[in-house]
Amino acid sequence: MTNDFPQALTIAGTDSGGGAGISADFKTMQMRGAFATMVVVAVTAQNTLGVQDALVMPPKLIDEQFASLAADFKIRACKTGMLADPLRVKTVVNNLKRYNFGPLTVDPVMIAKGGAKLLSDDAISVVREQLLPLADLITPNLPEAEELAQMQITTEAEMEVAGHRLQSMGAKNVLVKGGHFSSNDEANDFVLLADGHSFWMTAKRKQTRNTHGTGDTISSCITAELAKGKLMKDALKIGKAYVEATIKQGINVGHGHGPLNHWA
Numbered sequence: 001m002t003n004d005f006p007q008a009l010t011i012a013g014t015d016s017g018g019g020a021g022i023s024a025d026f027k028t029m030q031m032r033g034a035f036a037t038m039v040v041v042a043v044t045a046q047n048t049l050g051v052q053d054a055l056v057m058p059p060k061l062i063d064e065q066f067a068s069l070a071a072d073f074k075i076r077a078c079k080t081g082m083l084a085d086p087l088r089v090k091t092v093v094n095n096l097k098r099y100n101f102g103p104l105t106v107d108p109v110m111i112a113k114g115g116a117k118l119l120s121d122d123a124i125s126v127v128r129e130q131l132l133p134l135a136d137l138i139t140p141n142l143p144e145a146e147e148l149a150q151m152q153i154t155t156e157a158e159m160e161v162a163g164h165r166l167q168s169m170g171a172k173n174v175l176v177k178g179g180h181f182s183s184n185d186e187a188n189d190f191v192l193l194a195d196g197h198s199f200w201m202t203a204k205r206k207q208t209r210n211t212h213g214t215g216d217t218i219s220s221c222i223t224a225e226l227a228k229g230k231l232m233k234d235a236l237k238i239g240k241a242y243v244e245a246t247i248k249q250g251i252n253v254g255h256g257h258g259p260l261n262h263w264a
C-alpha cells in the first residue's frame with residue numbers, strides 16, 4: 001500500500017456536542033477527501049448552549065500523540081484550534097518545530113460563541129510571539145484579529161491594516177474573517193497572500209443561530225485542500241464556499257447555536 005492518500009492533522013480541543021472543535025474538523029476533512037488525524041490538546045464538556053467544563057492534556061501525552069502520528073503517517077497539512085493555555089501552546093510549538101507536517105494553518109481560537117474562554121489571556125502573547133511566526137496561514141475572526149494585532153477593528157479598512165500587521169509579525173498568509181460585524185448584511189473576509197497580493201471574499205450574511213463551529217470548519221477545509229496539494233489562494237476560496245454552504249442549511253439539534261450541515 002502507498003502512503004499517498006492526502007493526510008491532514010488537527011491539533012485542537014474536543015466538543016462533546018459534536019458541532020465544533022475536532023468534530024467539525026473531522027467532518028470537514030472527511031467531506032473534502034482528506035484523511036483526518038488528531039492531536040487532542042483539551043477535552044471540553046460542551047453542547048450547543050455552551051462550554052460547561054474543560055480539561056487540558058498533560059504535555060507528555062501531547063508529545064506522544066505527535067510522535068505516534070510522525071511514526072506512521074505522511075501528514076501533508078495541519079491546523080491548530082483550541083490550545084487552552086501557555087504551556088499547551090509552547091508544547092505544540094515545540095512539536096511543530098520537531099516534525100514536518102506540511103503547511104500550518106493557525107486558527108487562533110480564543111472565545112466560544114457562548115462566551116467560554118478557550119485560550120487564557122496569558123497565552124495570547126505566546127500565540128503571537130511563538131506560534132504566529134510558524135503559520136503559513138492565520139485565520140482570526142475580528143475579536144481575535146484585534147487581540148493579535150493589538151488594534152480596534154470597526155471598518156473593513158481596519159481589517160486590511162490588521163491583516164498587514166499580522167503578516168509583519170510572521171504569518172505568511174492572512175485571512176481576517178468579517179463575520180462578527182453585527183451591522184453588516186454581508187460576511188466579507190480579507191485575504192493577504194504571502195506575495196503581497198490581497199483580495200476580498202464576499203458573501204451574503206445568512207440570519208441563523210446555527211453557526212456553531214464555523215471557524216473550525218473554514219480552517220479545516222483549507223487544511224484539507226492544502227493536504228490535497230491545492231494552492232493557498234484556491235484553498236481559501238474553497239474554504240469560504242464550503243463554510244457558506246454548510247451555514248446555509250444548518251442543523252436543528254440541541255437548544256442553542258446548532259451545528260453546520262456538512263452533508264448539504
Ligand code: PLP
Pocket residue numbers: 012013014015020021022044046081082109111112113114118211212213214215216257
Ligand atoms: N469548542 C472548541 C473545542 C473549539 O475548538 C471551538 C473552535 O472555535 C469552539 C468550541 C467554538 O465554537 P463556536 O463556533 O460556537 O464559537
